[in-house]
Amino acid sequence: MSKGEETREMIIREAAAVFNRFGYFGTSMADIMRETGLEKGGIYNHFRSGKDELALAAFDYAFSVSSNRMGEVFKTVRHAADRLIAFGEVFKELLDDRVLPGGCPVMNTAIEADAHPGHPLVNRVREAMTAQLDMVQRIVEKGIARGEIKPETDAQTIAAMFVSSLEGGVMLSKLYNDSRYLQRVLDHLREHTEMHLRA
Amino acid sequence: MSKGEETREMIIREAAAVFNRFGYFGTSMADIMRETGLEKGGIYNHFRSGKDELALAAFDYAFSVSSNRMGEVFKTVRHAADRLIAFGEVFKELLDDRVLPGGCPVMNTAIEADAHPGHPLVNRVREAMTAQLDMVQRIVEKGIARGEIKPETDAQTIAAMFVSSLEGGVMLSKLYNDSRYLQRVLDHLREHTEMHLRA
Numbered sequence: 001m002s003k004g005e006e007t008r009e010m011i012i013r014e015a016a017a018v019f020n021r022f023g024y025f026g027t028s029m030a031d032i033m034r035e036t037g038l039e040k041g042g043i044y045n046h047f048r049s050g051k052d053e054l055a056l057a058a059f060d061y062a063f064s065v066s067s068n069r070m071g072e073v074f075k076t077v078r079h080a081a082d083r084l085i086a087f088g089e090v091f092k093e094l095l096d097d098r099v100l101p102g103g104c105p106v107m108n109t110a111i112e113a114d115a116h117p118g119h120p121l122v123n124r125v126r127e128a129m130t131a132q133l134d135m136v137q138r139i140v141e142k143g144i145a146r147g148e149i150k151p152e153t154d155a156q157t158i159a160a161m162f163v164s165s166l167e168g169g170v171m172l173s174k175l176y177n178d179s180r181y182l183q184r185v186l187d188h189l190r191e192h193t194e195m196h197l198r199a
Numbered sequence: 200m201s202k203g204e205e206t207r208e209m210i211i212r213e214a215a216a217v218f219n220r221f222g223y224f225g226t227s228m229a230d231i232m233r234e235t236g237l238e239k240g241g242i243y244n245h246f247r248s249g250k251d252e253l254a255l256a257a258f259d260y261a262f263s264v265s266s267n268r269m270g271e272v273f274k275t276v277r278h279a280a281d282r283l284i285a286f287g288e289v290f291k292e293l294l295d296d297r298v299l300p301g302g303c304p305v306m307n308t309a310i311e312a313d314a315h316p317g318h319p320l321v322n323r324v325r326e327a328m329t330a331q332l333d334m335v336q337r338i339v340e341k342g343i344a345r346g347e348i349k350p351e352t353d354a355q356t357i358a359a360m361f362v363s364s365l366e367g368g369v370m371l372s373k374l375y376n377d378s379r380y381l382q383r384v385l386d387h388l389r390e391h392t393e394m395h396l397r398a
Contacts (some may be wrong), residue, residue: 021314026225094274101315110374111310114301129374160383163359164367172363175309175328184359
């Protein structure tokens with residue numbers, strides 16, 4: 001990577017953390033500069049059209065962090081029922097703020113999207129959420145095809161259920177700063193998977 | 200109600216709708232004035248210390264709307280298993296924006312709370328979320344005591360599961376403007392209640 005590319009990546013990484021905590025629409029370029037210690041010229045040099053361009057790059061980066069992590073986990077977990085459980089476990093990593101402070105970037109941005117119809121970020125967050133839902137749906141569908149998941153399972157219902165409850169569980173655990181809420185959701189999903197989904 | 204009280208109520212109602220769509224921290228008094236058509240003096244006359252005071256009153260109002268609705272539904276639904284299902288069904292009313300635009304005020308504010316530790320609104324949203332969780336937990340505990348719910352049921356897990364998945368389901372359905380996501384969550388919770396919770 002060139003020096004310029006490194007700086008660009010650093011700006012995106014730092015901005016993603018600020019946006020994820022304070023919201024894309026609630027954060028100004030002045031906030032980004034203050035929180036990251038970057039100077040205006042330094043940012044605009046890489047993001048000529050300003051905040052929206054940086055916001056889109058930061059959102060893409062934030063989402064790529066969690067989807068890359070999912071891909072890494074799936075390398076060693078092959079059975080569809082185990083993949084469903086592993087999908088849930090990855091959400092626990094959103095709680096400790098190590099990679100990206102502020103919880104799940106997809107949910108956080110989805111909550112904001114409602115008030116800003118037509119903004120390019122709204123399409124982006126829909127695509128990211130659809131990628132999460134599709135991931136669960138495909139695990140179930142492939143699992144049925146391979147005889148790993150019970151054939152009567154409705155893949156779309158499982159996708160909606162997993163994503164809703166995990167996002168909601170992250171929200172509760174962040175609110176109380178207590179991982180037990182998400183853990184209870186994971187316990188339920190694991191039990192449901194073992195009792196009703198595993199073939 | 201006196202004229203002054205009526206005006207105060209009207210300001211709270213209108214402000215609650217703006218805050219719920221745009222966020223408490225992302226909304227300025229200027230936004231409130233523009234969106235509600237109210238004048239600065241008119242608002243400060245009732246909320247002398249400004250935005251925070253109005254925000255707290257608006258949040259309390261928004262939460263009271265949904266908890267009153269819950270209380271109304273429970274007047275005619277007595278069996279604990281039916282109450283669990285009815286608790287979920289009330290979340291559907293958050294989708295149509297008739298009472299309060301912008302989805303669930305408790306979840307929306309919880310997402311914002313993370314970035315504002317120590318703000319009085321953070322305690323308020325924790326209390327409101329705890330009231331939701333306690334409501335489900337008490338339905339289960341009373342149901343066990345009355346022989347309506349299986350005695351081995353873990354009330355805290357059910358509370359976390361119901362609230363997480365319903366809040367997440369509202370978020371998905373708002374994001375796509377498609378009620379089917381929340382409906383899939385409701386289908387799962389109903390099935391789980393009938394198969395595993397009803398005694």
